Amino acid sequence: MASAVRPARRRLEAISSPGQLQALTDDLLEEIFLRIGSPADLVRASAARSCFRRIITDPAFLSRYRSLHPLQLLGFLEGELDGSLSPAPPVSEGTRWRLRDVREGRVLFECSSLVHYDYDNFASIPNLAVCDPLTRRYLLLPRIPDDLLASVQLQDIFEFETLLVPTRDNQSSTSFKVMRKIVCRTKMVIFVFSSGPGRWNAVKSISWDALNVRLQGQMLQYAYGCFYWKIDRMNKLLKLDINRMEFSTDDLPPDHARRNIVIAEAAEGRLGMFSLIHGGTSVHYSTSVRNEDKRNSEWQMESIIPLPHNYDNYYFKETGIE
Known part of the structure; x- marks a missing residue:
C-alpha cells in the first residue's frame, strides 16, 4: 500500500508546483474555489497560499460564494x-x-x-x-x-x-x-x-x-431586482427597478382589481403570481410571458389550488429563505 501512495503524492506535488500555478489565472482560480462546497475546505484552501487567500478573501468573491452556498x-x-x-x-x-x-x-x-x-x-x-x-x-x-x-x-x-x-x-x-x-x-x-x-x-x-394610477394598496413584493405594489382597485402593478431607480406599471389580468396577490420568482426569469379568489375558495397560480414589444406582460394560468372549506381567514403574503 505504501508504494501505491508515493507516486500519487509526487503527482500532486508536481501539479501544485509554482510554475503551473502561475498558469492559472485569477478568474479560473475563482471559478474553482466557487465549486468548493464546504466553507471549512475553503478556509483550508485560503491558508494554503497567499495568492489563494487574496482571491478568497475578496468581498466580491465572498458575496458570490455565499449566494451559491447559503448557510x-x-x-x-x-x-x-x-x-x-x-x-x-x-x-x-x-x-x-x-x-x-x-x-x-x-x-x-x-x-x-x-x-x-x-x-x-x-x-x-x-x-x-x-x-x-x-x-x-x-x-x-x-x-x-x-x-x-x-x-x-x-x-x-x-x-x-x-x-x-x-x-x-x-x-x-x-x-x-x-x-x-x-x-x-x-x-x-x-x-x-x-x-x-x-x-x-x-x-x-x-x-x-x-404614473396614471391611484395610490398603491398592498404591501410591497420583491422579484428579480424589482419591487412591486398592487394598485388598489385596479388591474395594475406598480414596479420599481432598484438598479435603475425607475418606476413603471404592469398590467394584471382583468379580474384582479380587488384580489390579494403575491409576486414570486418563477423559472427562466418569469414572474409568478398567486392570487386569492374572493371568498377564499382557492388560489390561482399564474406566470408572466413577455409580449413581443417587451413593454408589458401577459399572464398565463398554471394551476388552481383549492383551499379548505372549514377556514375563513388566510395569511397571504410574500416570504423567503435567507
Whole structure:
C-alpha cells in the first residue's frame, strides 16, 4: 500500500508546483474555489497560499460564494420585541421597536408610535436600526436631514414604508442599503440610506398623475431586482427597478382589481403570481410571458389550488429563505 501512495503524492506535488500555478489565472482560480462546497475546505484552501487567500478573501468573491452556498439557518422573529432584543431603549415615551424587514441575514427595526404618527411633523418620522441577529450587533441609522426632506416638498404625508434593499452580486457582504418610501396625496418619494458613506439621499420622486394610477394598496413584493405594489382597485402593478431607480406599471389580468396577490420568482426569469379568489375558495397560480414589444406582460394560468372549506381567514403574503 505504501508504494501505491508515493507516486500519487509526487503527482500532486508536481501539479501544485509554482510554475503551473502561475498558469492559472485569477478568474479560473475563482471559478474553482466557487465549486468548493464546504466553507471549512475553503478556509483550508485560503491558508494554503497567499495568492489563494487574496482571491478568497475578496468581498466580491465572498458575496458570490455565499449566494451559491447559503448557510442553512432558519430563524423566527416576532413583530414586536421584548427588551432583551431591542436595538436600544425607545426613543421617546409611547414608542416601541418593531420588526419591519428581514433580508440577507439582516433585520430592520423601526421605533414607531404605539398610537399614531404625526405626519405633519418631520420629527415624528420613525427611527431605524439594522441588526445582525446572530451577533446582536446593531447600527442606529441617522435621521433623514430636515433640509433633504424639505427639498422634495413633502405635503399631506399619510404613509411610511421602510425596507432593506437586496444587494447585488458584486457588492461587499458588509455593506447594505435601506429604502424609505414616503407616500403623499400627490406623489411618492424614495430615500435611500447607504451604509458605506453613512448618509441618506433622495433618489426618486414621482407623482401619481405621471404614473396614471391611484395610490398603491398592498404591501410591497420583491422579484428579480424589482419591487412591486398592487394598485388598489385596479388591474395594475406598480414596479420599481432598484438598479435603475425607475418606476413603471404592469398590467394584471382583468379580474384582479380587488384580489390579494403575491409576486414570486418563477423559472427562466418569469414572474409568478398567486392570487386569492374572493371568498377564499382557492388560489390561482399564474406566470408572466413577455409580449413581443417587451413593454408589458401577459399572464398565463398554471394551476388552481383549492383551499379548505372549514377556514375563513388566510395569511397571504410574500416570504423567503435567507
